[in-house]
Amino acid sequence: MSLGLLGxxxxxxxxxxxxxxxxxxxxxxxxxxxxxxQVKTPxxxxxxAVQVGYGEQSEKRAIKPELGHLKKSGATPKRFIxxxxxxxxxxxxxxxxxxxxxxxxxxxxxxxxxxxxxFQGAVKRHGFGGLKQTHGSMMHRRTGAIAxxxxxxxxxxxxxxxxxxGTTRTTVQNLKVVAVRADDGVILVSGAIPGANGDYVTIRxxxxxxx
Numbered sequence: 001m002s003l004g005l006l007g008x009x010x011x012x013x014x015x016x017x018x019x020x021x022x023x024x025x026x027x028x029x030x031x032x033x034x035x036x037x038q039v040k041t042p043x044x045x046x047x048x049a050v051q052v053g054y055g056e057q058s059e060k061r062a063i064k065p066e067l068g069h070l071k072k073s074g075a076t077p078k079r080f081i082x083x084x085x086x087x088x089x090x091x092x093x094x095x096x097x098x099x100x101x102x103x104x105x106x107x108x109x110x111x112x113x114x115x116x117x118x119f120q121g122a123v124k125r126h127g128f129g130g131l132k133q134t135h136g137s138m139m140h141r142r143t144g145a146i147a148x149x150x151x152x153x154x155x156x157x158x159x160x161x162x163x164x165x166g167t168t169r170t171t172v173q174n175l176k177v178v179a180v181r182a183d184d185g186v187i188l189v190s191g192a193i194p195g196a197n198g199d200y201v202t203i204r205x206x207x208x209x210x211x
Contacts, residue, residue: 032185
């Protein structure tokens with residue numbers, strides 16, 4: 001993995017490509033303030049990695065071990081901390097390059113948490129078709145049978161059931177960096193990314209698509 005960026009989703013907008021005459025939907029991600037908190041080396045830690053922090057936080061919200069760890073690097077408490085593992089032999093930067101991490105036209109992956117939907121039934125959570133809607137049926141949006149009476153005589157693990165929906169770690173791959181705006185401290189990527197506005201996300205170089 002290469003060095004990435006931490007940021008906050010601000011919302012979606014659109015850009016116009018005058019040459020192609022098309023509209024490009026983009027997501028605006030605020031990424032200013034990425035700070036390197038720790039550099040891990042093969043000699044000391046067994047691998048090469050960089051620990052990055054993003055988002056200011058008051059000291060009273062941070063636990064004492066975290067405060068002690070941050071004071072070693074002279075950093076203030078951070079809301080979001082992520083480690084980027086580097087290839088062995090790669091040189092770790094002393095300071096985070098910020099917006100220079102990615103260039104326009106580069107392909108990236110964005111990692112976040114999907115929107116929380118609360119407790120939902122099987123129809124909304126898993127896309128069940130439901131049962132009969134007529135003739136006095138009272139099973140319109142219910143799950144239906146979930147196990148056999150004799151064989152196997154139990155409910156299988158991972159059976160699709162009603163329950164909590166959303167708030168899961170989600171990765172959207174192969175998004176293009178449409179624009180990098182240094183004056184605003186934001187990066188614009190094509191398409192939608194996980195989470196609600198204000199949620200924290202991780203941007204890394206695309207693993208599957210490089211050109």
